[in-house]
Amino acid sequence: MHPLFRTRAAFLLYLAVWVPLGAMFGFMLSLSGGLTLPESTAVALPAVIVLFVLALTPWYTCKALPLRSTPPARLLATHLITAMCVSTVVVLVTKISAAMFSLWLPNCQTRLHSAIPLAAFMVLLIYMLSVALHYTLLAVESSKHAEVLSREAELKALKAQVNPHFLFNSLNSISALTTSDPAAAREMCIRLSDFLRNSLRLGERTSIPFSEELALTKTYLEVEQIRFGKKLRVRHDLDPACDDCEVPPLLVQPLIENAIKHGVATLVDGGEIAIRGRRVQNVVCFVIENPFDPDAPAARKNGFGLISVRSRLQARYGNAGRLETEVDNNRYRVVLTVPAK
Amino acid sequence: MQTIRALIVDDEDLARQILREYLAQERDIEIVGECTNGFDAVKAAIELKPHLLFLDVQMPKLDGFEVLDLIGSEIAVVFVTAYDQYAMKAFDAAAVDYLLKPFELSRFRAALDRARRRLQENARTPSADELRRAAAAPGQFLQRIVVRDNARVHIIPVDQLDYVEAEDDYVGLHSGGKKYLKQQTISSLEASLDPAIFVRVHRSFLINLNKLGKIEPYTKDTKLAVLSDGRQVPVSRAGYMRLRELVDAK
Numbered sequence: 001m002h003p004l005f006r007t008r009a010a011f012l013l014y015l016a017v018w019v020p021l022g023a024m025f026g027f028m029l030s031l032s033g034g035l036t037l038p039e040s041t042a043v044a045l046p047a048v049i050v051l052f053v054l055a056l057t058p059w060y061t062c063k064a065l066p067l068r069s070t071p072p073a074r075l076l077a078t079h080l081i082t083a084m085c086v087s088t089v090v091v092l093v094t095k096i097s098a099a100m101f102s103l104w105l106p107n108c109q110t111r112l113h114s115a116i117p118l119a120a121f122m123v124l125l126i127y128m129l130s131v132a133l134h135y136t137l138l139a140v141e142s143s144k145h146a147e148v149l150s151r152e153a154e155l156k157a158l159k160a161q162v163n164p165h166f167l168f169n170s171l172n173s174i175s176a177l178t179t180s181d182p183a184a185a186r187e188m189c190i191r192l193s194d195f196l197r198n199s200l201r202l203g204e205r206t207s208i209p210f211s212e213e214l215a216l217t218k219t220y221l222e223v224e225q226i227r228f229g230k231k232l233r234v235r236h237d238l239d240p241a242c243d244d245c246e247v248p249p250l251l252v253q254p255l256i257e258n259a260i261k262h263g264v265a266t267l268v269d270g271g272e273i274a275i276r277g278r279r280v281q282n283v284v285c286f287v288i289e290n291p292f293d294p295d296a297p298a299a300r301k302n303g304f305g306l307i308s309v310r311s312r313l314q315a316r317y318g319n320a321g322r323l324e325t326e327v328d329n330n331r332y333r334v335v336l337t338v339p340a341k
Numbered sequence: 342m343q344t345i346r347a348l349i350v351d352d353e354d355l356a357r358q359i360l361r362e363y364l365a366q367e368r369d370i371e372i373v374g375e376c377t378n379g380f381d382a383v384k385a386a387i388e389l390k391p392h393l394l395f396l397d398v399q400m401p402k403l404d405g406f407e408v409l410d411l412i413g414s415e416i417a418v419v420f421v422t423a424y425d426q427y428a429m430k431a432f433d434a435a436a437v438d439y440l441l442k443p444f445e446l447s448r449f450r451a452a453l454d455r456a457r458r459r460l461q462e463n464a465r466t467p468s469a470d471e472l473r474r475a476a477a478a479p480g481q482f483l484q485r486i487v488v489r490d491n492a493r494v495h496i497i498p499v500d501q502l503d504y505v506e507a508e509d510d511y512v513g514l515h516s517g518g519k520k521y522l523k524q525q526t527i528s529s530l531e532a533s534l535d536p537a538i539f540v541r542v543h544r545s546f547l548i549n550l551n552k553l554g555k556i557e558p559y560t561k562d563t564k565l566a567v568l569s570d571g572r573q574v575p576v577s578r579a580g581y582m583r584l585r586e587l588v589d590a591k
Contacts, residue, residue, distance in 0.1 A: 168423035169353070172442035176355035179362060229354050265352070268378045268401050295496060297379070297404040298484040 002059050003137050021126065022048040028122060029094075033115030039108055042101050047094040051123060054086045055130040062134040079131050087123040091116060162199060163257060166224075173227045188226045195219040202249040207316075210277075210284065211243035217253050217275075224260055231270025232260065241279040242286075245340040248316050251309060255288050255334050258305050263290035263332055279340055286336040294330055306334075313338070345460065348391035349375045350382040350408065351421065352400045356442065360395050360421070363449045369457075379403020383494055386412040393456055395440075398422040403487060403494070406476065410469035411489045417456045418466050431475035435467040470525060474533050482535040486514060488521040495521055499539075503552045504574050505530060507545040518570070540587055542566055542580035550587060 004014045025048055030040035061082060065075055094116075098109045170192050177185035198216050202208050225232050256273065264271045271291040278285045306323065313321035313336075322337045347370050351357045357375050364370050373389045376382040379402040386394065386408070394416050398405040405420055420439040422428060432439040438452045459466075473483070486502070488495045497516050506513040507527035514521040531539065531547055541547050552568050556576065559565045564576040566584075576584065 164424040168442050169356075172359065172423060173353070173355040175443035176359040176362075180358060227353060227355065265399070266401050293401060296401065297399075297407060298481075299399075 002056055003141065004056065018048070018052050022052075025051075025119070025122065028118060029112070029115050031115075032118050033111045033113075035108065035111060035115075039101075043094055043098050043108065043112065046097045047090050047119075050093050051086070051090050051126065054089065055127060057082075057086075058127075058131045058134040059137070062131060062138055066138075067135055079128065083124045083127040083131075086127045087120045090123045091120050094119060162196065165261075166257065169227060170223055177226075184226070188223065191219060191223045191226070195223055199250060199253070205249055207246040208249045209243060210245045210247050213247055213249065213252050214238065214243075214277075216250075217256050220253055220256060221273075228260070228264065228270060231267075232264050233270070233272040235272055235274045237275065238277040239279050242277045242284050242340075245279070245284050245338070247284075247338055248312055251312065251336070251338075252286065252288075254305055254309055255336065259288050259290040259332070259334075262296075262299055263292040266293040266296035267291060282340045284338050284340045286338075287333060288336075289331055289333045291330055292332050309336075343369070345370050345393055345457065346373045346389065346391040347371065347393045347395065348373055348382070348385055348389060349395045350377075350379075350400070350405075351395070351397040352377045353397075356397065356421070359443075363446055366446075367453065370453075377401075379405075379408050380494060382408045383411045383489065384492060386416060387492060391416060392460055393417045393419070395419050395421055398425060398428055406469050406473040407487045409466065409472070411487055411494060414465040414468060416466065417459050417464075419452050419456055425476070427478050428476040431472055434475055435472050437467055437472065468529075470529050470533060477533075483533040486523070486530075488514065488523045490521075497521060499534060500549075500551070502539075502549055503568055503570070503572070504549060505539075505547040515572070537587065540580070540584050542574060542576040542584055544577065546574050546576075546580075548574055556581070556584070 004010045022044065026040045026044035029035055029044050030037065033040075035043065058079070061078065065078060067075070094112070095109070098112050102109055170188070174185050174188050174192070177188060195216065198219060202212060202216060221232075221234055225234070256275075259273045264273065274287075274289040276287040276289075306325070310323050313323055317338060320339045322335075324335045324337075326333045326335070347364060349357050349360050349364075349372060351360070357377075361372065361375075364372055370393075373391050374385045376385050377400075379400050381402075382394075382396070382400075383403065385391070394408075394412075396405045396408060396418050398420060399422070400408075403411070405422075409418055418437065420428070420432060420437060421442060421444075422439065423442040429439070429441070431437075438455050440449060440452055477483075483499055485499060486497045488497065497514055501516050503515045503517070505527060506515065508522070510524055510526070511522050512525050512527050512530055514523060527541075527545065527547055531541055534547075538550050539547055540550055548566055548568070552570075554567045554569045554571075557565045557567060559575065562578050564581055566574045566576050568574065
């Protein structure tokens with residue numbers, strides 16, 4: 001669809017541009033042909049309406065002849081020939097309307113004759129301007145498209161990313177268990193595979209039910225629980241009403257990962273992660289709370305976290321999705337709010 | 342054959358278990374202890390006098406670099422880490438032995454053999470300071486300084502550091518009216534700190550720009566920096582120029 005028809009504002013703007021353009025055309029006819037105001041209005045109006053429509057056609061010719069890949073000679077020739085055709089059509093329409101009104105407007109036709117060359121030239125110019133405008137529109141379109149593509153690529157890269165630290169530590173736990181407890185080693189292999197498979201599968205989709213995200217998070221926690229043993233404790237308190245809400249995938253899992261990395265893992269005796277989910281009317285509110293050591297050594301830079309979750313919330317929900325963090329009494333709390341859909 | 346006393350430091354049970362299992366096959370190694378956090382590791386290193394440390398990088402309380410910083414360079418160290426791109430580069434550059442989890446027996450034995458050789462040659466482990474600087478992510482500076490006096494460990498966050506004074510082989514760290522001594526040169530400490538905040542105002546003095554009150558003239562060529570708590574630090578001509586540059590840039 002033509003971009004000027006996509007929004008009301010764009011169409012109104014195009015219409016507004018044609019008011020002075022049409023007036024100019026009529027004024028030019030009356031000046032060079034010596035027509036009176038009613039005469040030039042009657043003759044110019046049908047022509048201007050035709051031109052109004054024809055000036056939109058470069059959208060298709062411009063698309064067919066991209067600026068970069070078309071030889072300049074061909075570009076110029078095609079647009080010039082089209083412009084001449086358009087000019088001929090508009091001039092014809094002017095002549096026909098003058099002929100039709102000849103009963104009421106005596107010798108209008110003969111007077112109009114002297115105005116024809118200038119009118120033809122003016123239409124040519126307007127059409128060429130419209131060609132330029134359409135190339136600009138196309139450039140805007142393609143830059144918007146490129147932006148969408150790059151954002152999608154970025155999200156895809158994020159989704160595919162499994163924190164290498166987590167992966168290698170899990171493999172190390174499996175390696176330890178193979179001699180001491182082979183059944184547990186196998187169990188952990190399966191949990192880890194479940195997590196990897198599901199995060200790949202869910203990462204390909206643009207939105208998933210909250211219940212699936214929570215299931216993924218649970219698998220993740222099961223793997224970590226084998227690694228951390230008694231140090232990691234988890235308490236779930238989830239409202240079943242959240243389950244059906246659609247959310248972008250891997251929104252919660254990185255937050256749990258942070259709660260372990262910057263929280264439980266920093267404490268000698270570990271701690272409990274509390275996960276609460278509530279649905280209040282049409283908002284889902286999700287809270288993750290964990291204790292941490294305020295005197296822990298600075299975390300080494302690895303993986304990704306809040307920033308990516310924030311930018312994905314912003315991309316999906318604009319200002320309706322929020323991620324807030326609070327610290328009180330050596331407890332860290334992340335509050336995620338998204339519209340329930 | 343002399344027995345090598347080894348200490349295992351890792352916060353994960355299963356990670357320690359693997360090291361125990363591999364070490365059990367080595368007849369010249371005795372495991373003298375296992376620690377699950379940085380504080381315990383420093384304490385055990387002092388009390389149990391191990392020859393060799395298997396040291397995890399990420400742990401509660403103190404990280405592996407801080408532990409190395411506090412126990413000095415006489416103990417041979419094999420770092421054990423899962424994945425840390427910057428640390429791995431630093432270990433390679435400094436020829437420090439390290440194991441990447443999960444590791445196989447042959448890789449473990451190779452690391453152990455090198456550690457044995459180093460112990461025989463009495464080779465020193467590279468300084469923690471140098472290693473940590475090489476392992477820092479770009480734009481990441483020292484966040485806190487660890488100091489040990491006997492068995493006590495002090496942690497000084499760098500934003501609470503007022504100024505640093507060079508004293509022979511030591512630096513005096515002044516923070517909140519207290520002074521801590523640490524064996525390190527002022528230049529190597531300066532290199533680990535954020536240059537936008539810490540300025541070498543004098544050959545022997547480094548100040549925290551955020552604690553600077555005012556600058557007063559002293560002699561013809563030198564000035565005095567008066568810190569917000571009133572303490573005075575001499576400023577040399579070159580130091581004053583560095584200070585001006587930073588203040589003007591802000």
